[in-house]
Amino acid sequence: MNDSLHYLAGVAKQPVPLFDSVLGTEPSAECRGPVLEQVVFLTNNLIQLLEVNFSKDDTYIQSGVDFLHSYLQSIDDYKKSVQQAHSNASETTSAQSALSRLVLGLNLSQLEIQLLVLGGMAQEHEGFANLFCSLHPRQQPYPTAALLAKLVCTDQPLRESLCNCLNESVLFDLGIVEMSDQAPIFTQSIMVNANTWYAINTGKSCFLQTPALNIQSCFLGLSKWLQTAIVEDAKRCISNSLESHIMIQDMDNLVSLNRALALLEETKRKSVVVQLNDQFSQQEYKQLACHCVLSAAVPILLYDSQRSTTALHLGVLNQFCPCVIICATSNINIIESGCIKLDLPVQRLEHNELLLMWQTLLPEFASDAGQLASWFPLDPYHAMQRVKSWRSLHQSTQKKHSLSDISHAFKQYSGALLPQGIKRVTPRLGWSDLVLPETKLQQLREAIGRLKLQYKVLDEWQFLQNRRGAKGVRMLFSGVPGTGKTLSAEVLANELQVDLLVVDLAAVVSKWIGETEKNLAKVFSFAEQSQAVLLFDEADAIFGRRTEVTDSHDRYANLETAYLLTRLEAYDGMTILATNFRNNIDVAFIRRLDFIVDFREPNVTDREHLWRCHVPQTAPLNADVNFTQLASLFPLVGGEIRNAAVAAAFSAAQQQQDIQQEHFIMAVRKEFEKTGKAFREVNPS
Template sequence: MAEPALLSLPVPAPDRLDAALARMAGRLAAALDVVGDEPGARFLRGLPGAAAPAAPDGGCLDLPAGSAQPVDRLVAGLGLGTAECDLLLLALVAHAHEGVAAVLRGLHPRGVPWPTIGLAGTLADVAALPGRGRAELRAALARLLDTGAVVADGADVPYPERSLRSAPALFEALAGLPGWPDGLCPDPRPDPSAAPGSWLARPAVAGARTAVERATPVTVLLPGDRPGRLAGRLAALVRAAGRTPVVLQVTAWDGASVSAALLLAQARDVVPVLWGEAGPPPLRLAVPDLPLPLLLASPDPDVRTWPRPVLALPADPHPAADRCAALAAALPELGRPPRPVGPATLEPDEVETAAADVRLRAALVPEEVGWDAVSARVDARAADAVPPGAVLVHPEADWDDLVLPGEQTAQLREAVDRMRGQARVLDEWGLLRGRRGRRGLRMLFTGPPGTGKSLAAEVLAGALARDLLVVDLSRLVSKWIGETEKNLAAVFDAAERGGAALLFDEADALFGKRTEVGDARDRYANLETAYLLTRLERFDGVAVLATNLRQNLDPAFARRIDFVVPFDPPDEAARLALWRHHLPAPAPLAADVDLAVLAAFYELPGALIRNAAVAAAFLAAAEPSPARRTIGMAQLAHAIRREHLKAGLPYPGAPPGIAADPPTGRGAP
């Protein structure tokens, strides 16, 4: 007795592609009767389903019933008629059974397992293909070949002997199997689930999302220097539109590869996202009207897929709020980041891979994992966002860390307000319309070493929620002609692309005065300065030039600078504030410490005060007796003396009543 539960199970419908291929094998038997191959005909007729009646339209493929299968989506997308469908099935029939491939190999003049155009003609002659004979067959075949779904091999042989075979990997796509043609490599990076919110809200991006939702035949282009990462952003856009993306790296651009990607994506009901390290040449698509968008990430903004139109999207850096939201969504167990983590070029797939790294470490290594660990993994994953010749700094200093006179602090805050008010002044009010670099902020910090120029640049970047790219002159300047300008261009481009602030420390080494040309070196030095003048003027980001020698800068930079902030040596009151800042409340100060005396006696800049405070603290911490582990005037005076010697400054001696060296012990030198 049968089990009732088993009787209630639904019977799966037979795969329509398999059924259609079996019918085509049965029709091939009719052709074998004509050529006298009785064993082959008998074998083909014996295949399961070969004797099934024709579909209602006379073809081998039944009309769609139930949910769409891959073959249904391909036929509908290409708009194939009955004759084209049967020719497609003829090109695919060798994949139906190894015996079918053997029969076709025996029929082919060159012994390959594919049908020929002549065999298709024989099928038409015996009415095994829909239509009125070979003339209609040739017209249907021409239409099918134009789509690229079927190719005819053998241009050097007579037309009837040319092979008919399906496009590479098309059978796999129609049969629900994995596989892509050569030249299309599935990207192993994670498929992002969410795109940055503010980027999705951009008008062009919203239009691209609508095109994906409506399956519009358009090419969506996202140009940028990191196409592999930008492809992840496009994949997230596809998901936001309710579709499934497939990200493929193109190793060799050509129209055939891109057309194949479209065909296979149509069959699999996915949206292709293609990217390559080089930009594609003009692409002639075999199926420009296929109702499926094509998304490309390319370093070249000039992409042509005529007659399919191109919609170019902005590759804007992600604002701090979007980065924080993406990281909070990827690592909800950590809450919301206290500050933006990673560069502004951080893409969705980089967020997800960094989150996976951190989550794995937390599971395997018994230690607390926080946002510092996330920041480290993000930097490792996004290392290609930092160009050679620069160092990425995540700002941690804030306004409380700056000890500056009111005028200098006011200028820095005014610069921050200038960047925050661009939407109103430049967009709503229309100032500087049409001028390149109008969204840039260029500042010059001048003053002796150690007075806080680099710290102020970090505070400025942090207040604008930007990372800081510090230019490393030792890696940037090259003796080879043109290399310095190339390295500079990469740094400027990376800062614009990633929304980072640029800091040129010791800027006079790069932005020096132009001189009269005495030899080739003078000429090329002048060319470098001229390039910097031009690039700085059209820079649409935050650039800070810091120098100890303002007089050495080329005068032409003056009109290109928006703010000049002098950093003078601190006065006595500022020095006292600096000592208090660098010796905070938790530090164990001895009863004899008088910071006011130190501020009055030693005219040191902030950097040397910081160094002396830290050195004195380490001297105290090294004392063998816990009772003596306090920072006293002796340790401070000793550390101050060392800072004078390091900086080449005359040492005025210790304050009255204070020994020049710390007490003896393990901490003594």
């Protein structure tokens, strides 16, 4: 036997345990065919090599040759059975096979294909692993680079090409093929792990360590968006596999993702959705690239960074995935250059698109689709989720549901996390709890009517057509503390059957440039999903007058004001600005307000009404209690009257007495002391 081949054989001195076959189920002939063609080619070469260079007396080698012949026969039998079962089936290399996609996607040479397949044959059948062990210099169940050279390199130039391949192939860079270390290169083992071989044979990728996300989608109402010029450009990039980065940015990543999936649906391309973070490694990008190439999928990267602007280095992903879609909540700067970059706007659905969406999602309420479109101008994804939640909860009930039932349920299913700086208030107070002049009450009722009927006036009758800020209701409540501004906001929210979101400006406003806008964007995004009433208390802190620019702080403060104006106009719900100092509000905001309600201090009649409202009928009152006297003598506002009533009740309870006039007067004295006003001494009797 040739000395070099004898060393190459490295005959094992003891039997090697069998390895079970990886493939538990029969993969499709279309995907399997191209792999088997390469396996058959290498097997025939291997038989020829062994029969020429090894003696038939070598038991291990001869048993290996017998296995190779029987394996080739099993392949012939397999092909015949496939042809009988599928007379029209093609066994040629197909663009639909996983191996073909890998070859095209990675631009593999013939040597690289043979390197990959030979390395995978140890996973193909335990007989190959046993034979490789007999031929390996260190008795390992893998082929060596020297064996590959003997099988396919017929001349010196081919051997030099193989040497270059072993040092530079993308298969090693991506981790598809590995070679053992600590040995001369041609004696190293060629290894393809079981998961990779399974993926090549079935098209079911096992490369991703970070699991791909399975997200439901809804494309109702997106037809107009899909026909815009820039979206058509994006579809062209995807269809023609042009090198491009398609950015879809929205404060809600699920909305962006739904648009990305709509793009791929239009172009008949598969997707793989992966959640990125700031620690996503280059190795994970390599695994994602392998997954996308094998499955012919377009990667959609969901990126939600805590930074206002992020530089993203996509690395090896760009080399093998010409088109990448990024869905982000903040500005992204892609470091790689030289490719097409498209920023797709996420436009709100128009009224006719919302009508179609709600008519399709809720056909039983098709006649009320206009009202639903006005109350819930949602993105299709969130609309679908709310309908799905509602149907899941009520599918077993026989009750016939009304539009108000649907409305109430949808307002509870927003599914969004409460952002920092918002306090959610579930309103419980009604009109009977408000003590205001009739003119003020009428203003509040008009605001409610405007919000409820805007779908008819603005959408059906088309008033203010294409005017920015036409929808929604923006109100200013001004007046001294305690006059009922917050109480009125709660009553309005209760009447609309939505939550009241009180914005804590101390938590929203940031000293860091850009952070205030980001926090405000989250506030408005949450409000849009829940259609809640937004209350900015002490609004002059952020809605105040713009100043002359004298330094960078003034400039960015004015930018925040400009951003607020834009978001205020875009919000379709009710926004309330509450302030103690109306004159401090910027005139630009004043011009955009629909209602300005001045809350004055209550007169004597109102104060008496307030005393009776804040002291329940169940309270044990002494006969000397005189609300008319309290109202006449003490000019308090509603909040102060409430505090005094509660303090008097606790004082009486502590003394184990009924509530007397003296208790009320002592409580009023404390309220005067809080504000520094002079208290007029009064004899309770």
